[in-house]
Amino acid sequence: MQVTLRNPRRVLEVAGPVRVSALLDRLEIHRDTVLVIRNATLVPSDTLIEDADEIEIRPVISGGSS
Amino acid sequence: MKCRVCRQPAVIDLRRHNANFCAEHFVEHCREQVRRTIDHFKMVAPGDRVLVAVSGGKDSLALWDLLVELGYDADGLYLGLGIGDYSDESGRYARDFASQRGLHLVEVDLRDDIGFDVPTAAAVTKRVPCSACGLSKRHLFDRAAIDGGYDAVATGHNLDDEAAVLFGNTLRWNIDYLGRQLPVLPARAGLPRKVKPLVRLAEREMAAYCVVRGIDYQVEECPMAAGNRHLGYKEALNAIEATSPGAKSAFYFEFLDKASHLFANRAQTERDGLQACQSCGTPTPGEVCAFCRLVERTAGATPVELTVKAPPL
Numbered sequence: 001m002q003v004t005l006r007n008p009r010r011v012l013e014v015a016g017p018v019r020v021s022a023l024l025d026r027l028e029i030h031r032d033t034v035l036v037i038r039n040a041t042l043v044p045s046d047t048l049i050e051d052a053d054e055i056e057i058r059p060v061i062s063g064g065s066s
Numbered sequence: 067m068k069c070r071v072c073r074q075p076a077v078i079d080l081r082r083h084n085a086n087f088c089a090e091h092f093v094e095h096c097r098e099q100v101r102r103t104i105d106h107f108k109m110v111a112p113g114d115r116v117l118v119a120v121s122g123g124k125d126s127l128a129l130w131d132l133l134v135e136l137g138y139d140a141d142g143l144y145l146g147l148g149i150g151d152y153s154d155e156s157g158r159y160a161r162d163f164a165s166q167r168g169l170h171l172v173e174v175d176l177r178d179d180i181g182f183d184v185p186t187a188a189a190v191t192k193r194v195p196c197s198a199c200g201l202s203k204r205h206l207f208d209r210a211a212i213d214g215g216y217d218a219v220a221t222g223h224n225l226d227d228e229a230a231v232l233f234g235n236t237l238r239w240n241i242d243y244l245g246r247q248l249p250v251l252p253a254r255a256g257l258p259r260k261v262k263p264l265v266r267l268a269e270r271e272m273a274a275y276c277v278v279r280g281i282d283y284q285v286e287e288c289p290m291a292a293g294n295r296h297l298g299y300k301e302a303l304n305a306i307e308a309t310s311p312g313a314k315s316a317f318y319f320e321f322l323d324k325a326s327h328l329f330a331n332r333a334q335t336e337r338d339g340l341q342a343c344q345s346c347g348t349p350t351p352g353e354v355c356a357f358c359r360l361v362e363r364t365a366g367a368t369p370v371e372l373t374v375k376a377p378p379l
Contacts, residue, residue, distance in 0.1 A: 058273065058285060060124070060274075061226070
């Protein structure tokens, strides 16, 4: 599957099937810091994602001191 | 995973609530959290006009959407900060959101309307960009609200933002700041009421709300905020949250319940000592407020060419 990461934007190829939680563990990403979007739809951590899926891992943390 | 409410497939799991929601009930959850926050802290009264500080990011657009959906009279204010491509793009998200929904967006541009931008202010003052940015936002949002006859300024500070600020202020025992770190600050002469209706919702919930509601927002981080202290505090709190879900919420809301009153007198004393800025009339501890001093210092400065580009989409 194609996995798109942001900030900076890059694309990884990851072998499926794999659950969202396992994918995040493999990429060492804490699940509370991102959303996982499959084919433009939000999915929870137990979702099984397949080779044909397009996945975006979108960071949710924003900064600034104001 | 099944939705806690309807048992249909969930789109999000929220560990700190030990709950999963489908799209429909997740939106309902967010609206209920905001409704509760506004009612509990008496943020907005029926008939009030609210000015939402809109950046083009997830929190401010979600807040604007939530307030309108809950029936509040809410306009937006976008402040152009002059941070190169990043600002150009953030302005587009704000304008698109407003125009698609027929909402009123007020715009102020730091460079065109005031005479400086954030990169130039940072260079002139030799301070981190977030300092001039935050100062300018606070001042200009307040001014726009007063000039426009709004009853309150609403900002998109979420639970993660408030917990991170509290963490930083506690690490350094900044008791002046702790005394005014409240979800609502009442209006006083020269300053509007300020409210933070998203304090019960985490950063991830706000991003999810935007995805579920189809709100396009600027995902990329401000290029000038990279590595700032505030982001470091969020990382530290997220590390704690990973092993102790709900820790951030407890940290912030237990502070409000059990400790914030201990600093209230200090904050009141500080407020009592303010006088009108000789230049603009804003309450300030000195003769001239920090924003007017910044305008004075940056007058005539050569605009700084931003060397850090926003990452590609």
